[in-house]
Amino acid sequence: MRKLKNEELDRLDIEHFKLAQKSPLIIVLDNIRSLNNIGSVFRTADAFLIDKIYLCGITATPPHKDIRKTALGATESVDWEYRKDTLELVKELKSKGHEIVSIEQAEKAQMLNLFESDKSKRYVLVFGNEVKGVSQDVVSASNAVLEIPQYGTKHSLNVAVSAGVVIWDFWSKLNK
Numbered sequence: 001m002r003k004l005k006n007e008e009l010d011r012l013d014i015e016h017f018k019l020a021q022k023s024p025l026i027i028v029l030d031n032i033r034s035l036n037n038i039g040s041v042f043r044t045a046d047a048f049l050i051d052k053i054y055l056c057g058i059t060a061t062p063p064h065k066d067i068r069k070t071a072l073g074a075t076e077s078v079d080w081e082y083r084k085d086t087l088e089l090v091k092e093l094k095s096k097g098h099e100i101v102s103i104e105q106a107e108k109a110q111m112l113n114l115f116e117s118d119k120s121k122r123y124v125l126v127f128g129n130e131v132k133g134v135s136q137d138v139v140s141a142s143n144a145v146l147e148i149p150q151y152g153t154k155h156s157l158n159v160a161v162s163a164g165v166v167i168w169d170f171w172s173k174l175n176k
Contacts, residue, residue: 017077022051023171024122026098030086030138031057031129032159039070040160041127046074048171051122053078056086086126087137093124094141102126102134102142103166105156109147112166117173125170127163 012020027050032038038060045053055061061082062068062075083089094100099121103112117123126142128134133156139145148157148165157165 012077014073014077017046017049020049022049023174024119025050025167025170025174026093026122026124027053027163027167028086028089028124028126029053029055029059029159030126030134031132032059032127033130034159035060035064035066036070037130037158037160039067039072039075041163042067042071042074042078042080044160044164044167045078048167050078050167053080054089055080055082056089057084086135087141090124090126090138090141094143098122098124099144100124100126100142101144101146102128102139103148103162104128104134104139104145105147106139106145109145112146112148112169115144115146115169115173117170119174123170125163125166127159127166130159 027041027045029038029041038055042053060067062071062080067075090100101123103125126134126138146166148162150157
């Protein structure tokens with residue numbers, strides 16, 4: 001086997017990315033502290049043709065060198081918008097018929113691997129602060145709460161890793 005060169009990967013340029021049909025997924029970052037995590041989520045969003053990212057509360061916005069360092073240009077391809085209040089945004093998106101799904105450890109949370117997505121729905125995936133998680137008022141306003149099964153000693157995954165796991169899971173289920 002031979003590793004492929006970048007020019008052999010047949011990736012979209014930014015213009016064609018903007019024109020491509022997007023996944024029915026919107027990402028909400030609720031008060032994310034780490035600029036590197038924000039950049040990593042942008043990069044994952046680019047990989048899976050995510051429709052849009054909302055950056056809320058204390059979540060930093062592009063352009064910023066530390067976001068750019070991990071996003072590797074994805075802040076130019078993926079549509080994004082800043083909103084001060086996550087709950088307000090969630091209520092707005094819910095009123096437009098979006099299915100709000102918080103990724104959190106909570107009572108009655110459904111395990112991600114058991115969740116069946118519906119191709120007719122547009123999903124909003126909410127990821128929370130590295131220490132406090134998704135705020136309780138947003139969890140309470142969600143249509144569903146999903147938990148990533150974990151079997152080791154730690155209680156949580158890095159938010160960028162969680163986003164990668166969940167986005168991949170949704171993308172693969174929606175594209176069966």
